[in-house]
Structure formats: structure tokens, C-alpha cells
Amino acid sequence: MHSSISISSKRPRRVLPGFGLSLGFTLSYLGLIVLIPLTLVFFKSTGLGFTGFWKVLSSDRVQSAFRLTFGLSALAGLLNGVFGFLVAWVLVRYQFPGRKLLDAAVDLPFAMPTAVAGIALTGLYAPNGWIGSKLAPLGIKVAFAPLGILLALTFIGLPFVVRTLQPVLEDLESAQEEAAASLGANRWETFRRVIFPPLLPALVTGSTLAFARAVGEYGSVVFIAGNKPGKTEIVPLLIMTKLEQFDYAGATALASLMLAISFVLLLFLNFLQRKTSLSRRSS
């Protein structure tokens, strides 16, 4: 990859045809579909003024929706970090029957429409569902409670961690592990000091991707959440509710804050991914 870049950059620039056409099409399509509509969200919310903006955000309902969304998304990102690491490790390191099938199944949350995942999880974890009916006598309420939202958010985020970690785990050289073992480190020490550190950037990237996805998630959550204002109402649903009540100013204010957070997350992810690819190239 490196060499091909340096070769092509030595050639005279823009010998290949189609620069103007493809750049023009790319920029106008990106501008019309994505950039102009998104800019409008910010532009419209400035019409509220600072006090109007603050009035929307300072309401109890909005604040508890933000706390719920970000708290549970962070928890889902963390859970995905743990389970995703376990799954990626097992899929890359061990051979067992059914491994390929499970590997393919990891992408199910990407492939299944969110509404489908939503009603499937709700059906299972509702008090009369297969799993919910077993948990109800123990006093554990999943569906129509924050735990259900956490479940849905973890479900849709799982592939991110597994798919980010897998290639890095596959690239890991066994020479360092062997060296550590031959120098007398036991397996746990080797894991903690030799194997884990180079995986950390990818793990953080995957968890952040899962977090970012969870923050904006709507389809898989609305069915299982119960949607009680102040208790189980997430921000995307609150935006939806405001739109249905024709409170466009309120919806736009919330949307612009969510957008700003998405931008920050995207910047952070770009930084992380650059770091991951650097450490992968040097190893």
C-alpha cells in the first residue's frame, strides 16, 4: 500500500481522466444530500436564541432523556467492550465446531432491520416472553424498563467491537508472546503485558463506535423502552415526540445538540483510527 502511493505521487498529477466530473458529482451530491440539510439544523436552532435554546434544554424531561441516553449508551459501549473482546478473542484464537457460523452471526445486528430487532427483543423479554417470564419471578424487569434499553443498545453495538478487534488480533505476532513465555512469564502476565496493550486502541475505537451508534439509536429501542417521559424516554424518541406535536423549534434544538455531539465523536474516532492504523503498521 505504501509503495503504490509513493509511485503514483511521482507521476505527473491528474493524468487519469474524470477528475472534474467525479469531484463535481461527489461534492454536489454530498452537499445536496448531507451538508446543506444538516447545516440547516444548526441554522434553524440559532433562530431560537440562547435563551430559547436553554429553555428547551433545561426542562426536566429533556435533561432526564439526555442522562438516560448517554448513561445507558456508555454502559452499552462498556458491555460491548467486554463481550466483544471475549467473542473476538474466541473467534480468532480458538478452533471449535460452529466457529464460522457464529462469526457470520456476529453481523446479525447490522443485517437485521432495527424495528425487527426491537420487536424480537421485546417479545422475548416482556413479562410474558420466553426469557422475561423466567426473570419476572426474580424481580428483574427488562422490557419497558431501563434494562431493556440497555439490552437493545448492547445488541445493536456488538458487531462494532468484534469487527474492529478481529483484524488487529489476527495481525498480532506470536513472536513476542513466545519471547514473553520463554522469559518465564505465565499466560496471564503475557496476556496483560504483551497481548493486551496493542489491542487497546482498537478496543477503545470499537467501544466508541458502539457508543456513538447507541446514542442515536431509535428503531430497536422504542419497542422495548416503554417510553415513559422522564423514566424510559431516550433523546431520539423525544425529538420524534416533539415533531409529532409540531414543536419544530424544540425538536431542532435537541437535534442540533445531538449533531454537535456526533461531530465531536467523529473527530475523536478519526483520531483513534489514525492511531490504530499507525500501531498496526509499525507492528
Added chain:
Amino acid sequence: MSPVSRSTQDPLWTRLLLIGAAVFFLVLFLLVPLFSIFAEAFKKGVALYFEALTEENARSAVLLTLTVAAITVPFNALFGVAAAWVIAKFEFRGKSLLLALIDLPFAVSPVVSGLCYILVFGANGVLGPWLQAHDIRIIFALPGMVLATIFVTFPFVARELIPLMQAQGSDQEYAALSLGASGWQTFRRVTLPNIKWALFYGIILCNARAMGEFGAVSVVSGHIRGETNTLPLHVEVLYNDYNMVAAFACASMLSLLGLVTLLLKTFIEWRTGLRHRHS
């Protein structure tokens, strides 16, 4: 794969414990929900299942879903090829910004992407009065749903093609051009065959999301039964009506779409010998 030497092999009990935990987690978390969709759909028998799928509102929902995808996918595929061509083959200022902006729709909440089109085309939107004066409906109609779907599936094809075309370089294209091929011939005979699997890969992912999108389409659809309900929205309507068999029957169709997508995706990964990297 080289045989793992003893010193880097985990003890048997660790292996079994970890494999057991991962398999239990994946089965409980992914496969049981998938299975439950079909179990619920066939709960009251095959006849009711097929009745739910062939009923009039369901048929129009399927048709609308297919229409939206049929418009969305070619547009985003065309964009993906153009964006990958300009990014992989040329050097220009602002390229990394362009790359980041292409990924932007993935970072935006589907509800927000629907909302931004309401701000443009809605009754109180920037173009609202003009559209009303000319009797053009975009929001709560097909064009709005297509736009929202294009938005959420925007990066799929581009992000499959860009890394591949960057890795492939341009040497083959230079060779073709120096042998007298035209630009179009070069693209069609040299570039396209090189990227066809990645293009197909991006297209099936784009298609799956286009047919399954819920949040963004929900904002702009208006939920008119038999008119602006796609299949995922139809599932929601049925579910809220407590018509569980029908809701899960329609959901099972969408799950089949997901399964076929996974199957094709796995096939392409096997066919190209490339393990795909999502990140």
C-alpha cells in the same frame, strides 16, 4: 495458519471456559431473538402467516420498500464509484476532510437525518411554501422517504470502494491509457473488473439498510396506511395494534432479507479470499 506452539497456547480449561461463555452469549443474544421471530410468526399456523403477508396493506408496504430501495441503491452506488475514483486516483487539498464528511451520515441519529429534510421540505421548511404553491409533495410522500433513505445509506458503497481502490493504485489504469484506451474504456475494462466484488458487497449492505431503515423514514413518512408505510413501518403499525402474528410475519420477511444479505456477504468474503474489515 501456523500451528500454535505450546508456550502460547492457553490451557485447555481456559479455552473451554472462554469458548463456552462466548457461544452461550452469542446464541442467547443473537440466535435466540432471530429464532423467536419465526416462532412467533408461525405461532397460529401457516395459513395466518401467509394471510398476513398477502393482505393488501402488507403488499403495498412491500412494494413501497422495493421502490425506495430501487431508487436509493443506484444513486448511492453511482456516488460511491465517483467518490472512490476521485479519492483513490487523485491528490487534492481537503481530501481527508472529504473522507470524513462521507462517513458523517453514519454518525448522525436516523431521527435527526429525517428531521433535517423536514426543515428543508416540510410545510414550515425553507422550500415549504414554494412546494405548496406548486403542489409538490416531498414530506409524507415517496420523495421524502427516498431522500431520508439515501441519507442513512449514503456511505455504504463509498467506504467499501475507497480503501480497495487506494490499495490497488493506478498502475493498471496508466498502462491501459498509454496503450491507447479512452478514459471510459479504462474505467469499464480495467477499473470495474477490479472493484466489482467490493462494489457488489457495498451494494448489498446498502440495500439491506435501505429496505430495513426505520427511524429516518418514520420521521418523513406520515404513516399513511397502504400509502407511505414501508415494511418496517408496517411492522410497527401491526405491533402497536397488538396484531402480533402479522407483525412477526412481516418481521420474518425482513429477517430473511437480513439472512440473505449475510449469506451473500459471507460468500463474497470467501470468494475474494478477503476477510472483511469493518472499522
